[in-house]
Amino acid sequence: MSEFVVSARKYRPNSFNSVVGQESITSTLENSIKTGQMAQAYLFCGPRGVGKTSCARIFAKIINQDSLGENEDLSFNIFELDAASNNSVEDIRYITDQVRIPPQVGKYKVYIIDEVHMLSSAAFNAFLKTLEEPPPHAIFILATTEKHKIIPTILSRCQVYNFNRIKVVDMVAHLEKIAEKEGITYEKEALYVIAEKADGALRDSLSIFDQIVNFSNRNITYDSVIQNLNVLDYNYYFRIVEAINKHNISDCLLALDEILNHGFDGHHFITGLGSHFRDLLVSKSPETVKLLEVGENVKEKYLSQSVETSARTLVKGLELISDADTHYKTSKNQRLLVELTLIKLSSLGQSEQKKNLETKENSKVSETEIKSPSENSNSSSVVAAPVQEVNAMPLTPGLKEVEEIQKQPEPQEKPKVVSKPIVKNTNFSGFSIKQTLEKKQEQAEEEERKDKDEFTLEQLMVKWQEYAVSANDKNKKTLHTALTCNTPELKDGFVIEHVLDNKTLFDNFNREKQTFLDYLKKELNNYFIQLQAKLVKNEKAEVFLYTDKEKFLKLSETKPELLYLKDKLNLDFEF
Numbered sequence: 001m002s003e004f005v006v007s008a009r010k011y012r013p014n015s016f017n018s019v020v021g022q023e024s025i026t027s028t029l030e031n032s033i034k035t036g037q038m039a040q041a042y043l044f045c046g047p048r049g050v051g052k053t054s055c056a057r058i059f060a061k062i063i064n065q066d067s068l069g070e071n072e073d074l075s076f077n078i079f080e081l082d083a084a085s086n087n088s089v090e091d092i093r094y095i096t097d098q099v100r101i102p103p104q105v106g107k108y109k110v111y112i113i114d115e116v117h118m119l120s121s122a123a124f125n126a127f128l129k130t131l132e133e134p135p136p137h138a139i140f141i142l143a144t145t146e147k148h149k150i151i152p153t154i155l156s157r158c159q160v161y162n163f164n165r166i167k168v169v170d171m172v173a174h175l176e177k178i179a180e181k182e183g184i185t186y187e188k189e190a191l192y193v194i195a196e197k198a199d200g201a202l203r204d205s206l207s208i209f210d211q212i213v214n215f216s217n218r219n220i221t222y223d224s225v226i227q228n229l230n231v232l233d234y235n236y237y238f239r240i241v242e243a244i245n246k247h248n249i250s251d252c253l254l255a256l257d258e259i260l261n262h263g264f265d266g267h268h269f270i271t272g273l274g275s276h277f278r279d280l281l282v283s284k285s286p287e288t289v290k291l292l293e294v295g296e297n298v299k300e301k302y303l304s305q306s307v308e309t310s311a312r313t314l315v316k317g318l319e320l321i322s323d324a325d326t327h328y329k330t331s332k333n334q335r336l337l338v339e340l341t342l343i344k345l346s347s348l349g350q351s352e353q354k355k356n357l358e359t360k361e362n363s364k365v366s367e368t369e370i371k372s373p374s375e376n377s378n379s380s381s382v383v384a385a386p387v388q389e390v391n392a393m394p395l396t397p398g399l400k401e402v403e404e405i406q407k408q409p410e411p412q413e414k415p416k417v418v419s420k421p422i423v424k425n426t427n428f429s430g431f432s433i434k435q436t437l438e439k440k441q442e443q444a445e446e447e448e449r450k451d452k453d454e455f456t457l458e459q460l461m462v463k464w465q466e467y468a469v470s471a472n473d474k475n476k477k478t479l480h481t482a483l484t485c486n487t488p489e490l491k492d493g494f495v496i497e498h499v500l501d502n503k504t505l506f507d508n509f510n511r512e513k514q515t516f517l518d519y520l521k522k523e524l525n526n527y528f529i530q531l532q533a534k535l536v537k538n539e540k541a542e543v544f545l546y547t548d549k550e551k552f553l554k555l556s557e558t559k560p561e562l563l564y565l566k567d568k569l570n571l572d573f574e575f
Helices: 022-033 053-069 090-100 122-133 168-182 189-198 203-217 224-229 234-243 249-261 266-282 295-307 311-327 334-372 384-392 399-407 433-449 456-475 477-484 503-511 513-524 548-558 561-569
Strands: 039-046 078-083 109-114 139-142 160-163 490-492 493-498 529-535
Touching: 022 160, 039 053, 053 078, 053 139, 078 090, 090 122, 168 189, 168 203, 189 203, 189 295, 234 249, 234 295, 234 334, 234 503, 249 266, 249 334, 249 433, 266 295, 266 311, 266 334, 266 399, 266 561, 311 334, 456 477, 456 490, 456 513, 477 503, 477 513, 493 503, 503 513, 503 529, 503 548, 513 529, 548 561
Parallel strands: 039 139, 039 160, 078 109, 109 139, 493 529
Antiparallel strands: 490 493
């Protein structure tokens, strides 16, 4: 049996052309070698698995190939040090002693120090002088994943190269080349899942690739990848958003139950749903579609579903999902939090549809007001004066306005003043002031009915308890107690009365009253709600004695001689 070599080592880049996703850095290094303008020290920064050490080895090999040839052994010219385990002053002193010796073969000695941020402060200080003025045959290449931990005096002596995370598209293209070389069949959607799971690290994607090859018996499919990596399928998110668009709460909750039964964490689902909403939002514009890092089949699904979902629903949904993500770890009932978020998401479209219907009805009423009975008449003139008077009147005119309008003398002949018409070919001859006032009164009543939805005590208690839970999560324990100590009463005229029997709770409730009232108005879609707090002392409540003075005075009620003894002996007690 032949010895197996993992793909991360087998397909490690051996030239700048084979480095994936770092074209700007490799081209800069190649040009510096061609022109001979090489720095004495380089610092390669970036996340894991993006090619820092590989580029350092390629650079060290190329600068010596001109003098040695491609087939020469360069191992004596390249020195690698792992600073994670060699981070003392003695290790750096050993390097500074070796730097003075020129190379036996080749032109340059290259020192590659990996994880350089792990060096101690003393080791950094011992390294400064050598790094600033090394001999002409020495080049230092430092690699790190945590640039912020390196002292500024080291940074100022190096050329800094920031390596990027590998893009999903570049990673998929590299995995396709390896699969074709190894004779492995694959589905492109499966490679996209592997690339996303790698989170920008090419080495991680190759390790996952080897794992999936063994699991799927050299036939990489989308189902095998999500099964092995325990990744939540895209179809669940598409299914839930479809139910949200149809305002079907039952389907949302059933889909969530199915996801949790498959062993997925609720927090993982929430973050994935937020990413799905984000992808739907960027799919709405042709300019931002390129931000989708998914396969073509999945991209088509995103494009079609983004058309069915309104931008307002997506933006408001992202806010709700972000709040659920923030409060998930502190919530005592995490499943209820996720379910409540799905219920709110499913209710977004209903309120939007209701507002659209109201605006359509209002537009129909306004159109009927300006249309005359003889719409098909040949008269094309518009009388401007009466229209201006009607528009100037308030919605609910008083008696003075009506009397003034009635006292105005009607013109003997209606002037035919042509102004900017509201509706062409419209005649206002049949319009009277009385009819106008009646219609304006109806409009005023209709305005009053807006944002005045009816609600029951049960619906009120749902929002009341939600706010109480939110107050508890925000560590507002006193407010939570004030909200849950008694049940509010709903009276006529949308008046909510809440009885409290404690002065502290009463004061705290009044401080938060306006914020709570705004919340109820918005959630219940009724801006005529009134909230009243009433303080009723409970005479049967047990009185607790806390201080020494309270205890003494209580005891002196039954034994008055204690007061005499206190005054006689001039005694005192701590308050």
